[in-house]
Amino acid sequence: MKVLSVQSNIYWENPNKNFSNISKLLDPFESCDLIVLPEMFNTGFSMESSKISETKLGKSINWLKELAKIKQATVISSLAIEEENKYYNRLYCVSPTGGLKHYNKRHLFRMAGENQYYEPGIENLTIKVKEFRIRPMICYDLRFPVWSRNINNADYDCLIYIANWPAKRTLAWTSLLRARAIENQAYVIGVNRVGIDGNEVRYSGDSRVFDFSGQRMDEFQTNQIQVQVTDLNINQLTNYRKNFPCGMDADLFKIL
Secondary structure (H helix, E strand, O other): OEEEEEEOEOOOOOHHHHHHHHHHHHOOOOOOOEEEOOOOOOOOOOOOHHHHOEOOOOHHHHHHHHHHHHHOOEEEEEEEEEEOOEEEEEEEEEOOOOOEEEEEOOOOOHHHOHHHHOOOOOOOOOEEEOOEEEEEEEHHHHHOHHHHOOHHHOOOOEEEEEEOOOHHHHHHHHHHHHHHHHHHOOEEEEEEOEEEOOOOOEEEEOOEEEOOOOOEOOOOOEOOOEEEEEEOOHHHHHHHHHHOOHHHHOOOOOOO
16 A cells, blocks of 8 residues: 655645645655545644634535545545534545545644534544555544554554644654554554644654554654655565464453
8 A cells, every 4th residue: 555644834724725735745646545644734733613614515625535536545634624513623534536434533632722622532433445444543642542452453454643743742752653553563654744833833743654563664854844655565564463463462441
């Protein structure tokens, strides 16, 4: 599976400018299976939920559909969505044919007041891209390993985190991404933004792709706008799990 991970700047609360920016970044790339954009790709991590939110029929979803169609790839990102008078930081997986699946961010970042302006999700999402089972999540979810636990390798093959993760906590970001790969014996992709947002929060990018043993596969740099191409191999993953089946000894639990 060929993945394009987009480490971009995000123009504050300016969807049209962000559409144009991402389109230019992706222009040189043609063939891929999956495109991963940062969290809230169209506005940045804004708490102005009533101002920036759209419906699933809004222009940002339509733009994601068009991108997926043009690139003939599944596209993953999140945006603020209004539904039944409630607001969600909602991740969408958009197929090349325009199909939509979504995941509402479970763990809302209370230190920025996200829990005051958005509703938490209650269910995980798993999608299929080629032969890969993919579990997408959002930013702060990374700090909660139970939510992403892969019991006996039965749930997914690739874990994806899209983020607006501040530069001052980069060590936590990169360390936890690697830990999730090792403990779940899965590929892990973490896509973060760069630049400074409307609240003067600085982001360094430091996106990462780790294989199932925790080995780094990417060449992302700090504070650089980049698009990284990574090839993930399901056979290598399957063989690794077969030869080192530690998932069989994992503790069972249930999320209540």
